[in-house]
Amino acid sequence: MTDTSPEDGQSLEAMPETIELTFSNPPLAIGSEVLVQDAEGTDWATGDVQIVDNTAQQAISADAPAGEYTVTWRVVSSDSHPIEGVFGFTAEGPAAVVSPSPTPAEQPSPSTSDAVAPSQPETAVPQQVGPEAVDEGVSAGFLIILAVLAGAFAGIVTVVLVLRRRKETTTDQ
The missing domain is CATH 2.60.40.1220 (Immunoglobulin-like)
Structure with a gap:
């Protein structure tokens, strides 16, 4: 902080x-x-x-x-x-x-409203935190688990193919 x-x-x-x-x-x-x-x-x-x-x-x-x-x-x-x-x-x-909003006659003109606009960037969007928060993407943890599972699957397939090839080579001799 x-x-x-x-x-x-x-x-x-x-x-x-x-x-x-x-x-x-x-x-x-x-x-x-x-x-x-x-x-x-x-x-x-x-x-x-x-x-x-x-x-x-x-x-x-x-x-x-x-x-x-x-x-x-x-x-x-x-x-x-x-x-x-x-x-x-x-x-x-x-x-x-908080004072009540000005009546239409008291509202600032568009040219002066920029001078009193909040300094917060317009593109910043607050994120809700709590049970009502919406997940807006795939988490890094999920991607890591998916990569580990894909790697394990590829490893198992490789081992099965190598063992099958060795078995075929031994039975042909």
Whole structure:
């Protein structure tokens, strides 16, 4: 892990909407868990961990109160080893109240909307982690097992052909 948002020990004016963990390599989208617990041990994380590029993101409930929080995280690294850690932060106030969307007359013009667009790349698609996750391809483990089975089958066929040829050669003499 290279960075967290909020940072360990940071004091914030309001509860953040998400916890972000940044890694040197993209974590795998399996078995990820981020708990955001208050002093009483209540977990205020909501929804599944989202993996986007090198970042794991965990949404926090809008009802989370001010206070001290402990973030306990666990992800599977790109080399398939589980990694985990703990850090803390303090929120001086509850989550910031989201203002209602502007009326059509107040909406920014298309030329100014780019200036307020989120900095997240448009091509990044979050991966759902959890039982509802969809497998979008063939796993490397399956391919390895398939290659081992194909190799074993080829070996058995070769041994049978060699033994058959030896038997035919011995019976012809």
